[in-house]
Structures are given as C-alpha cells and as structure tokens.
Amino acid sequence: MAKKRYRPNVAAIVLSSDYPKNVRFLIAARTDVEDSWQFPQGGIDKGETPKEALLRELKEEIGTDEVEIIAEYPEWVSYDFPKTIAKKMYPFDGQTQKYFLVRLKPGAKINLDTKDPEFSAYKFVSYPELFNYVTFFKRPVYKKVLEYFKKEGYV
Known part of the structure; x- marks a missing residue:
C-alpha cells in the first residue's frame, strides 16, 4: 500500500477575549460543506513557519490576526479525510496539524467577509457544546488536543 x-x-x-474568566471557543461554519463547524485552520505555505501560517490563516479566515498565543500542542497531529472530502483534496490523504491555543485580544473584530470567505457564521461555545457542532471526523483530534490543554491548566 502506498504511503499516506x-x-x-x-x-x-x-x-474569546474574556479568557481566562470565561472559557469559550470560537467555531465557524464552513461555506463549502453544509452544517460543518470547525476551528480556523489552513495549509502552511513553502518557507513559512507554523506561527506565520497561523497568523496569515486567521487573517484570511476570520478577518483578524489580533491574537495572543497562549500555548501550542507539542506534537503534530494527523487525521485522514473521509472519502467524500479526499477526492477534493487530492493528492493528500489527510492533514498533519500544529495546534495553537490563542486568545482574541480585547477589541479584535471578527469579520468573515474576507477576500475568499471560508466561513458563513461563527459562535463562541463552551467545551461540552463544542462537540455538538464539530464535524464528526475532527472530533477525536479536537478531543485529544483539548484534553492536553485542559491537563496543562490552560482551559
């Protein structure tokens, strides 16, 4: 079998900017997949560091890069695309991701009306609510990463 x-x-x-007083997570609904909610994410361009990609992707996807990085997950986490998505993402079988925990700076404005809108809506939700929205194939990775941040005392 070919290497993935x-x-x-x-x-x-x-x-949200009222962290740590309130711990609420931003999730956004994709424009290209109905009822598919997720964290902002995106590819790393050639020559870009993960932190540079993080700030660029936030600006492109939620219209602001006004964040404070609180922590980063120590490892890269991989997942496979479901068959329905894999066709669109060829030649990739999945993604390997570097997760960052960030806080919106007070006064930062979210604007989904970006050059190429990827999200149609967003909301802030509590940890238990998160899993009522997030698309099924991302739940195990989100759970693993969030459990780590919880154990470390960040959330």
Whole structure:
C-alpha cells in the first residue's frame, strides 16, 4: 500500500477575549460543506513557519490576526479525510496539524467577509457544546488536543 500523504496545516483554537474568566471557543461554519463547524485552520505555505501560517490563516479566515498565543500542542497531529472530502483534496490523504491555543485580544473584530470567505457564521461555545457542532471526523483530534490543554491548566 502506498504511503499516506498529509498536508502540513495549522489549526487555531481561538478563545474569546474574556479568557481566562470565561472559557469559550470560537467555531465557524464552513461555506463549502453544509452544517460543518470547525476551528480556523489552513495549509502552511513553502518557507513559512507554523506561527506565520497561523497568523496569515486567521487573517484570511476570520478577518483578524489580533491574537495572543497562549500555548501550542507539542506534537503534530494527523487525521485522514473521509472519502467524500479526499477526492477534493487530492493528492493528500489527510492533514498533519500544529495546534495553537490563542486568545482574541480585547477589541479584535471578527469579520468573515474576507477576500475568499471560508466561513458563513461563527459562535463562541463552551467545551461540552463544542462537540455538538464539530464535524464528526475532527472530533477525536479536537478531543485529544483539548484534553492536553485542559491537563496543562490552560482551559
């Protein structure tokens, strides 16, 4: 069997600006997949560091890069695309992601009306609510990463 190919990617777990008083996570609904909610994420361009990609992707996807990086997950986490998505993402079989926990700076404005809108809506949700929205194939990775941040005392 051929070796799987994973697209290098960054993912942002965005906390509201009233963190740590309230722990609420930003999730957004994709424009291209109905009822598919997720954290902002995106590919790492050639020559770009994960942190540079994080800030660029946040600006492109939620219209602001006004965040404070709180922590990063120590490892890269990989997942496979479901068959329905794999066709669109060829030649990649999945993604390998670097997760960052970030807090919106006070006054940062989210604007989904970007050059190429990827999201149609967003909301801030609590940890238990998160899993009522997030698309099924991302849940195990989100759970693993969030459990780590929880254990480390960040969320």
